[in-house]
Amino acid sequence: MSKTVLHVPTLSQPRGVFCHGVKAEGQLVFVSGQVAYDARGEIVGRGDIKAQTRQALENVKAVLEAAGATMQDVTKVTVFVTNMAYLAQIHEVRAEYWPDPQHYPASTLVEVKSLVHPDLLIEIEAFAVI
Numbered sequence: 001m002s003k004t005v006l007h008v009p010t011l012s013q014p015r016g017v018f019c020h021g022v023k024a025e026g027q028l029v030f031v032s033g034q035v036a037y038d039a040r041g042e043i044v045g046r047g048d049i050k051a052q053t054r055q056a057l058e059n060v061k062a063v064l065e066a067a068g069a070t071m072q073d074v075t076k077v078t079v080f081v082t083n084m085a086y087l088a089q090i091h092e093v094r095a096e097y098w099p100d101p102q103h104y105p106a107s108t109l110v111e112v113k114s115l116v117h118p119d120l121l122i123e124i125e126a127f128a129v130i
Contacts, residue, residue: 002026003075003129005102016091019104022075024129029067031126033080034059035115046119049086053093056124061097064128072103073128079109080123090122 006021007013036044036052037059045051061071081090087109098104105126115123 003073005104006106016087016094016107019101019106021106024075026129029064029069029073029126029128029130031060031063031128033078033123033125034063035117035120035123043117043119047121049081049083049089049121050093052121053090053124054096056122057093057097060124060126064126067128067130069128069130071097072100073130074098074103074105074126075129076106076127077108078125079107080112080115081109082112082114082121084109084111086121 002025004023005019006023008020011020034056036055038044038055043052044055057071060074060077064070064073079090081087090109115121
């Protein structure tokens with residue numbers, strides 16, 4: 001897989017764990033939106049955005065592994081969050097999964113009114129190239 005992280009100097013520099021874009025060649029993996037459900041379908045971290053972000057990302061990671069991919073193969077994430085006030089905490093957890101700026105995904109963050117269950121605070125979908 002060939003992947004180039006794009007940082008465009010003529011644009012405002014991204015804040016957090018993401019980049020302007022990613023140029024990639026290879027097989028595509030599309031990960032459906034993942035929330036803080038564990039293997040039994042129970043919500044992990046009720047009221048705790050960091051715990052829910054970590055569980056959602058662990059779920060993304062599991063789907064990627066099933067496809068033969070890793071978190072470093074992720075080229076784009078879309079994050080749906082119920083409150084923008086969680087942004088710093090979300091980025092803190094994301095940095096655990098993408099510690100190297102050379103592997104930052106392109107990213108979109110959207111505040112939504114609600115998710116599939118009222119106790120869910122975040123949903124993350126991902127695209128990867130392997």
